[in-house]
Amino acid sequence: MKMKNNNKLEILFEDEHLIAVNKTADMLTIPDRYNAKIPNLQNILTTKYDEIFTIHRLDKGTSGVVLFAKDAETHKAMNALFQEQEIEKIYDAVTDGYFSEEPIEIDIPLMTDPNKKGRTIPSARGKASLTKAKLVKQYKHCALLKCMLVSGRPHQLRVHMSAIGTPLLVDSFYGKRTEFFVSEFKKRFKLKKRTEELPLISRQTMHASSLKFNHPVSGDEVLIEAPYPKDFRALINVLDNHDNDD
Numbered sequence: 001m002k003m004k005n006n007n008k009l010e011i012l013f014e015d016e017h018l019i020a021v022n023k024t025a026d027m028l029t030i031p032d033r034y035n036a037k038i039p040n041l042q043n044i045l046t047t048k049y050d051e052i053f054t055i056h057r058l059d060k061g062t063s064g065v066v067l068f069a070k071d072a073e074t075h076k077a078m079n080a081l082f083q084e085q086e087i088e089k090i091y092d093a094v095t096d097g098y099f100s101e102e103p104i105e106i107d108i109p110l111m112t113d114p115n116k117k118g119r120t121i122p123s124a125r126g127k128a129s130l131t132k133a134k135l136v137k138q139y140k141h142c143a144l145l146k147c148m149l150v151s152g153r154p155h156q157l158r159v160h161m162s163a164i165g166t167p168l169l170v171d172s173f174y175g176k177r178t179e180f181f182v183s184e185f186k187k188r189f190k191l192k193k194r195t196e197e198l199p200l201i202s203r204q205t206m207h208a209s210s211l212k213f214n215h216p217v218s219g220d221e222v223l224i225e226a227p228y229p230k231d232f233r234a235l236i237n238v239l240d241n242h243d244n245d246d
Contacts, residue, residue, distance in 0.1 A: 009022075016070065017070055017074040018215075018222075020224045021065075022227070024229060025061050025062065030042045055078045062203075067224070086213060089149045094145075094235060095167065095169060096168070097142065099133075099138060101135060104133055105132050108163050110129040112154070119155075120155040127151070129151045130149075131149055132147065132150060141185060171204045182200050185239070185243045200235055201234070
C-alpha cells in the first residue's frame, strides 16, 4: 500500500525491518559530501525513525525504488543479498536511436575514471558488470527498454547503454542531450507568442521501476514497484503520440 508521510515521501513498502521509498529525480539518496543540509532521503527518514540504514542508492537524477533498513541486522542481510546478486533490479529507460529487437546481455567491465571525478568508464581492468536489456517499444528516434542490472556498479546502466551506441535519450554525462524538448519530435509544434519552450524532461531518462527479493527475516518474496513520476510519464506519452509521425 502506498502512503504519504509528513515529509511528502511516497512510501512503497514498509514493515518493522524495511522501508522503500519512490525517490524523486531532484532528491539525493544520502547526504551530500560537502553540504549535509541539502535534502536527502536518509536524513528525512532518520527524523521519523530511531535508526535508518542505507542499503543502496540511486543517482540524484534517477527516480524510483530505494530501499532502507530499520536495524543493523536487516541492513547486513540485505547487503549480502545485493552482493550475492539475489535481488532483481529492474529499470525502465528511454535510449537514443534503434535498439535490438532481441533481448541482449551487456557484459562490459567497468571502472572509475582515473582522469575525471565521478565518471565510470568501460575497461578491461574494471569489475565484471552485467546488464540484461529488452525492447519494450521502438519509436522512430528512440526506444523504451526494460533493463535488469545483475551487478550494481556506479552509473552502470548509463555507461553500458552509451558503450553500445544507444545512450540514454537524456544524459548530460554519457549521452547527447542535457534535456528533451517536445519540438524535437512533434511536427507542427507551435509556441504562443512571447513564450519560451520549456524542456519536457531535464534529467537522465531512467527510472528504477522495481525490486524483487526474498525478505531476509520472513523469507517471503517481496516485490516493490514504483510508478512513473510525472516527467517520465509525460515523456512516454509524447513519444507514444508523436514520435511515430511520418
